[in-house]
Amino acid sequence: MTAPYYRDTWVEVDLDAIESNVKNMRTYLPKNTQLMAVVKANGYGHGAVEVAETALGTGADWLAVAFLDEAIELRLAGIEAPILVLGRVRPEDVPIAARYHISLTVYQTEWLEQAMNFYQKNDPVFLHVKLDTGMGRLGIRDEESLSRFVRKLKEDSRFVLEGAYTHFATADEEDESYFEEQYKRFQTALSWLKSDGVNPNIIHCGNSAASLKHPEKMFNLVRFGISMYGLSPSPSMKHKLPFQLKEAFSLYSRLTHVKKVEPDEAISYGATYRTAGYEWIGTAGIGYADGWHRRLQEQHNQVIVNGERCPVIGRICMDQLMCRLKSEVPAGTKITLIGTDKNECITIDEIAEQLGTINYEIPCMINERVPRIYLKNKEIIKIKNPLIKGMRL
Numbered sequence: 080m081t082a083p084y085y086r087d088t089w090v091e092v093d094l095d096a097i098e099s100n101v102k103n104m105r106t107y108l109p110k111n112t113q114l115m116a117v118v119k120a121n122g123y124g125h126g127a128v129e130v131a132e133t134a135l136g137t138g139a140d141w142l143a144v145a146f147l148d149e150a151i152e153l154r155l156a157g158i159e160a161p162i163l164v165l166g167r168v169r170p171e172d173v174p175i176a177a178r179y180h181i182s183l184t185v186y187q188t189e190w191l192e193q194a195m196n197f198y199q200k201n202d203p204v205f206l207h208v209k210l211d212t213g214m215g216r217l218g219i220r221d222e223e224s225l226s227r228f229v230r231k232l233k234e235d236s237r238f239v240l241e242g243a244y245t246h247f248a249t250a251d252e253e254d255e256s257y258f259e260e261q262y263k264r265f266q267t268a269l270s271w272l273k274s275d276g277v278n279p280n281i282i283h284c285g286n287s288a289a290s291l292k293h294p295e296k297m298f299n300l301v302r303f304g305i306s307m308y309g310l311s312p313s314p315s316m317k318h319k320l321p322f323q324l325k326e327a328f329s330l331y332s333r334l335t336h337v338k339k340v341e342p343d344e345a346i347s348y349g350a351t352y353r354t355a356g357y358e359w360i361g362t363a364g365i366g367y368a369d370g371w372h373r374r375l376q377e378q379h380n381q382v383i384v385n386g387e388r389c390p391v392i393g394r395i396c397m398d399q400l401m402c403r404l405k406s407e408v409p410a411g412t413k414i415t416l417i418g419t420d421k422n423e424c425i426t427i428d429e430i431a432e433q434l435g436t437i438n439y440e441i442p443c444m445i446n447e448r449v450p451r452i453y454l455k456n457k458e459i460i461k462i463k464n465p466l467i468k469g470m471r472l
């Protein structure tokens with residue numbers, strides 16, 4: 080299943096890298112710990128369906144997404160594995176979730192009450208209760224609220240408590256004291272559940288960071304996100320990883336115009352860049368509207384051309400940018416914005432640092448204008464171009 084694309088800017092997603100990261104994680108985790116592949120936000124920009132299928136084919140047991148639409152996308156693609164929605168789903172949408180066999184996160188008795196009222200069928204609704212142990216985002220925080228929740232739950236047997244979980248705020252940091260604190264609170268909250276007479280089958284707390292650091296403490300499931308894509312959860316963990324992560328995402332374009340420019344000539348909007356002498360200037364068809372943030376230019380962003388780094392110069396435009404070449408190259412020459420070309424490599428971490436953000440944000444910010452090309456064993460197995468999805472050739 081391949082689609083055409085008519086622009087010379089593309090993302091390559093190396094599914095072998097994802098496979099390798101999932102496989103290594105599987106081997107690293109205790110045998111009875113399940114792996115939930117987190118594919119929210121279109122698989123962190125890589126493609127939710129493609130990553131999900133690859134992860135499931137490599138031994139992932141579960142999938143996780145942020146909201147219901149993302150879960151339904153996976154179902155419509157024919158994926159039958161269990162899926163957990165990590166965020167809130169409207170109580171009135173519970174029938175849809177049940178119809179598609181999607182497990183939901185619950186963290187309020189009021190929500191459960193409303194869901195029970197809206198739901199008219201008899202098929203079970205599977206729930207994971209979220210416990211807030213210090214992230215301060217979603218979750219039940221105290222014993223009284225949890226008891227009230229359990230009492231409500233017991234009124235309606237169609238609502239099945241399948242799991243209980245929490246989320247860590249600092250698992251990627253070197254100082255583990257807050258992580259330990261949250262872990263203890265989670266154990267306490269689980270004991271409250273137990274004394275209220277409920278024992279969910281699936282207990283989980285770990286994101287990539289926590290599961291890489293403490294595989295033995297992760298109860299019976301981990302939520303594996305960022306490191307499945309080959310990225311370290313934080314710079315401080317990068318050099319202490321238990322196995323080698325392989326980055327799956329690269330970004331390329333091609334030069335659309337190459338020219339020799341006279342000394343002291345201006346390049347791009349605002350005429351902020353002036354050539355020092357005669358310079359070879361390349362134009363490429365990628366810009367901030369693709370997600371290549373305009374602020375990158377001020378941060379000395381570079382691209383790789385024929386294995387050599389070249390500075391991006393002048394302002395990044397909506398659909399184009401300019402770079403200063405070492406020497407003349409033909410128009411059509413490939414440029415690498417993220418990835419490896421010969422002996423040079425630009426990592427997602429490098430771009431994240433330039434933008435003063437975390438690596439998570441970088442593949443997410445490259446949007447649907449940029450087609451995704453999927454590689455397996457170095458062969459293209461699929462091209463996804465949402466812009467012209469329905470086009471017939």
Ligand SMILES: *Cc1c(COP(=O)(O)O)cnc(C)c1O
Nearest residue numbers: 117165246286287302303304305
């Ligand atoms: C996104 C998310 C994860 C995955 O975290 P990574 O750091 O990417 O591994 C796990 N749990 C929850 C609740 C999340 O929202």
